[in-house]
Amino acid sequence: MLMQTKPNLTLSREDFPTDFTWGVATSSFQIEGATHTDGRGASVWDTFCEQPGAIADGSNGSIACDHYHRYEEDLDLMARLGVNAYRFSMSWPRVQPDGRGAWNEAGFAFYERLIQGLLQRGIQVHITLNHWDMPQALQEAGGWANRETCGYFVAYALEVARRFGRYTQSLCTHNEPWVIAVLGHELGVFAPGLKSRKTAMLVSHHLLLSHGMAVKAIREAGIKLELGIVLNLSPIYPASDSEADMQKAKIDDGLNARWYLDPLCYGRYPEDVLSHLGDDAPTFSPEDMATIAQPMDFVGVNYYTRNFSSSGNPWDVNSTGNEVTDMGWEVYPEGLTELLCRLHQEYGIQCLRVTENGAAFKDEMVDGQIDDERRESYLREHIRATHDAMAQGVPVDAYFAWSLMDNFEWASGYEKRFGLIHVDYPSLKRTPKRSAKWYQQFLKA
Ligand code: IFM
Numbered sequence: 001m002l003m004q005t006k007p008n009l010t011l012s013r014e015d016f017p018t019d020f021t022w023g024v025a026t027s028s029f030q031i032e033g034a035t036h037t038d039g040r041g042a043s044v045w046d047t048f049c050e051q052p053g054a055i056a057d058g059s060n061g062s063i064a065c066d067h068y069h070r071y072e073e074d075l076d077l078m079a080r081l082g083v084n085a086y087r088f089s090m091s092w093p094r095v096q097p098d099g100r101g102a103w104n105e106a107g108f109a110f111y112e113r114l115i116q117g118l119l120q121r122g123i124q125v126h127i128t129l130n131h132w133d134m135p136q137a138l139q140e141a142g143g144w145a146n147r148e149t150c151g152y153f154v155a156y157a158l159e160v161a162r163r164f165g166r167y168t169q170s171l172c173t174h175n176e177p178w179v180i181a182v183l184g185h186e187l188g189v190f191a192p193g194l195k196s197r198k199t200a201m202l203v204s205h206h207l208l209l210s211h212g213m214a215v216k217a218i219r220e221a222g223i224k225l226e227l228g229i230v231l232n233l234s235p236i237y238p239a240s241d242s243e244a245d246m247q248k249a250k251i252d253d254g255l256n257a258r259w260y261l262d263p264l265c266y267g268r269y270p271e272d273v274l275s276h277l278g279d280d281a282p283t284f285s286p287e288d289m290a291t292i293a294q295p296m297d298f299v300g301v302n303y304y305t306r307n308f309s310s311s312g313n314p315w316d317v318n319s320t321g322n323e324v325t326d327m328g329w330e331v332y333p334e335g336l337t338e339l340l341c342r343l344h345q346e347y348g349i350q351c352l353r354v355t356e357n358g359a360a361f362k363d364e365m366v367d368g369q370i371d372d373e374r375r376e377s378y379l380r381e382h383i384r385a386t387h388d389a390m391a392q393g394v395p396v397d398a399y400f401a402w403s404l405m406d407n408f409e410w411a412s413g414y415e416k417r418f419g420l421i422h423v424d425y426p427s428l429k430r431t432p433k434r435s436a437k438w439y440q441q442f443l444k445a
Contacts (some may be wrong), residue, residue, distance in 0.1 A: 011384050012445040021124065021398035022443055023085030024078060024420065025356050027131035027175065029061045030407040032091060034068035038106035041097025043133035044143070044184075045410075048191035057413035064408045066428050068110060075117040077421055077430060078404065082443035085124040087355060087400045088114070089131030089175065092156055099135030100152045108163060115167050124169040126400075128230065129157055129214070130207075131175040132184075132191065139192050144180065144203040150210035157214035161223045170226035172300060172355070173214050177207040178232055178256055189411055198280045205282040208263050212291040219294075229264065230300030230355045233257050235335045235342075239310035251276050252309040265347045267293030299343065300355030302402070303336045303382070305329035323374070326360040326416055331378055333385035340389035340396055350395055357382045358402035360409065360416040363433065370422050370433040379435060383442075401439060405430060 049060035094107035186200035238245035406419035
């Protein structure tokens with residue numbers, strides 16, 4: 001049954017199915033801190049932060065939001081928000097310092113406490129295994145460019161599934177493999193800071209392969225939980241209707257979206273992208289492709305903005321006159337509807353989740369309050385955009401706002417704030433913003 005569209009009315013929670021999942025999301029390196037505590041090993045992001053100039057404000061993740069020590073307070077904040085789900089990532093080097101070999105029981109104990117705290121508050125557990133902070137020891141052995149890493153990842157995935165599967169609603173293998181491959185290995189602006197397209201494409205293949213291997217292994221072990229992957233996707237439009245710009249937009253979409261979706265859904269890489277890559281394309285076997293294309297229980301979509309590509313600089317952003325966030329990203333909720341419809345129609349995906357959506361704005365604390373009206377409006381409009389897709393018959397069953405609280409925004413350090421909850425970094429005090437109060441009211445309805 002299709003849901004009704006309500007073009008001019010305020011949407012409420014009741015306009016969504018009663019079993020719709022409403023959550024907030026974070027990731028380990030961005031919030032936990034405690035990078036030297038209880039036997040955690042180093043991650044590639046610890047190392048990357050040490051490179052001069054790598055992080056805009058020269059910061060690192062050593063304290064971040066100190067969530068490792070303040071998780072109880074953060075769980076209470078989530079419960080007060082009224083979300084019924086929390087998407088977080090596990091820090092691989094916290095539970096297995098070298099990425100192979102011994103497990104770190106103290107690290108697992110932290111996640112046990114966190115998960116039990118969620119369950120006690122009636123909040124579902126959605127775990128991501130790899131939100132970029134891979135163990136530095138594995139990087140030294142070649143990282144994601146080394147095929148052996150896939151096997152180590154499967155061992156880690158199985159261990160997490162065995163320990164926590166019975167408490168967990170969903171397990172996501174990788175968050176945004178495009179970011180790891182391209183920003184981390186081609187452009188070098190994220191960890192591990194390499195600059196080779198050939199390496200980046202090999203890394204993307206190994207991320208996809210390890211996803212498929214992990215899903216297969218968990219299913220074969222008989223552990224029942226929802227398994228999937230999370231992709232960062234945006235509609236990519238040509239900057240003009242010139243033939244060159246249209247071709248460029250098609251290839252950019254190929255590199256960002258089809259390079260991941262075609263193998264995951266159909267077990268093949270897109271031919272036009274393979275020939276565009278030439279010698280930079282990875283080598284792969286038909287068996288690899290069959291492994292990648294494991295049936296998935298869900299595909300997560302992280303949506304923030306749309307992109308334009310021109311035959312010049314691929315990251316040129318067209319000036320549309322629409323509002324932009326503090327990241328310089330255009331606010332374009334219609335793009336989310338378009339994307340969800342495409343994933344359903346073109347790829348036949350039967351369970352879609354908005355696993356991240358949110359905006360960075362410069363927040364100002366006045367008399368102890370943060371009146372982030374623009375973030376509230378961003379969330380409201382994107383929830384409406386999700387509803388619009390559902391009204392067209394697209395099966396979406398969850399929405400997670402990014403992020404629970406301000407945190408370490410990678411190469412931007414602490415300068416960009418995405419949180420519904422403000423974090424005062426010197427004192428680590430948490431203050432819910434207007435957007436948090438709005439989400440709470442929305443969820444109460
Ligand atoms: O903060 C990131 C997150 O780690 C991955 N998706 C995009 C967010 C905003 O840049």
